[in-house]
Amino acid sequence: MTDKNDERGQPHRFVGPGNRYELLRHHDSGGMGDVWEAYDRNLDRSVAIKFLALARLAGVHPGGEREAKMRELFIRESLTMAQVSTPYVATIFDRHTGDGDPFLVMEYIEGDSLAAYVGQTPLRLERTVHWSRQIAEGLAAAHDKGVVHRDIKPGNILITADQGDVRIIDFGLARFADSTESYSGAGTPLYTSPERCRFDSGDERSDLYSLGCVMYEMVTGWPPFGDRKSESAALAHAHQFKQPTRPSAQASGVPRPLDDLIMKLLAKKPDDRPRNARVVIQTIREVERAPEVVDGSPQSPVGRETPHVNTGYVNRIRETERRVRRLTFEHGGTHDDVVAARAELAELTGISGDARGAAELYDRLGHDCGVWFGRQDRRSLDAFEGMTRWIEGRGMH
Incomplete structure (x- = not known):
């Protein structure tokens, strides 16, 4: 590896038992650690490896018992995350908890995050509805296994380059971060539920609130509160106490059922939100309309007042x-x-x-x-x- 890569804290080109994984390209650095594209030499495939920076996450008490407890938590969380099986959540293939920073080995996904698609201008409705349902499908599968994401945001939702489908990444890592001394547990401020803003652990309905924030941005071009320059404290106050403007008041042509669903997802109290992700899926399906196409030609026009996509x-x-x-x-x-x-x-x-x-x-x-x-x-x-x-x-x- 080059010295530049060494500075990122990963001095070896090959990692894992028997040097199974060859690190190819550094993708991203964050508070949790670093993400690399790698090559699995045993199974001849590309993978993504996420290293967790233990020393950084341990805060003022690095090393020794503190890091040992964090490794134990990582083992438990990775076992739980690996049980989630759905086309809409990135698959976990392997983990390593030996010497050095622990890491997860995940499905490598070609494509951009949803963050590359949203911002300032609304997405087309057919794309918004399609991706929203897939995100809800991924959440439902995870919630069925007792796994709550706690940091749903455009940056954690990848869109595959080949089929244009959703893959949610970083399931369970927010809970791992919550246990460290260097994290507040509040998640990403633009998309954080009111209860998470109060540093409660939250449950699956916290993910649904964050989904509502993401859907709001897809429909209108902007999150429900603030923007990326807003102060975290101001955003936390807005999530807890300010009522969002209806999406239909921000952008024309939003079907009423979709408008109502987003507002319900953004309810301040968890009990006022949809009961679970499967309820969200059903509501989105009611917004969709089965295609009526014969010989490649649509059979009926859709006017601007039609409440379906x-x-x-x-x-x-x-x-x-x-x-x-x-x-x-x-x-x-x-x-x-x-x-x-x-x-x-x-x-x-x-x-x-x-x-x-x-x-x-x-x-x-x-x-x-x-x-x-x-x-x-x-x-x-x-x-x-x-x-x-x-x-x-x-x-x-």
Whole structure:
């Protein structure tokens, strides 16, 4: 390893019994420790390794009995975390608790965190509903095993590059951090439940509150309280005492059932939130609408007042997004094929139930075409006509 890697506290290129894991690339550093991409030489696969910085976490009493107790806690927590089995939670393959910092060996996931998708502008509704249900599915599977995350936030939700599905990471590590002297137990302030702000341990309904914060940000573009520059104390006060503005008041086109669900998740008292994650899943499914497609064509238009989101279009929308990027790379943004693909993406977005998203995509396309070809060009006029259709709720041609 290079000296730079040595400075991160991991001087060996190979770790684990028999030097099973080869460290390849440092991914991230945080208060808990470091994350590496690694190669499992026994099973010929990529894995992610998360080292826990014991000396740092032990606070003012490092070494000796303190670190020994933390190792014991790590063993118990890792056993519990490994029991969670669902496509929406990163799988734990192995652990190491011998000499040096203990570490977890987990599924390596290609993709970005949800944090790369949220912020300032709303996500399309079909994507919001699809990912929200998958997060709730992951939480339900973990809660069934008695595992509470305690730090649900966009940074702990990965989106796979291949299928665009959710993988929740770092289950159980917040509880481990709670037991250390260097952590307050409050989690990430923007997404922390009122009870966790009071340093209570919380239960599965604390995770549901945090899910509500994440869903609020997906729908509106902003967390329910503050932003990333806000002081932790101010955020804690808001979570405990301030009522959030309804998402539908912040962004147009939010289906009422989704609006109501987010507000219920953000209830100050745990007893006023949904009973468990499975109730959340059922509510989200009521927001979804099964696709009605014959020969690849939708059978009925979806206007702006329709209170459902058709997640059956998720894959078609992702494929169209990829096609837009590929064509743009091959031909440049002004090519007619790119313009046509962008119009198709806007139309699919509207058909999925997101009239607002369709109008925004058409509006952006219209402005681009106006710059490239002139505002009276057919391509500009067609795009603005599409925008008007979805604003007025007239949907498809």
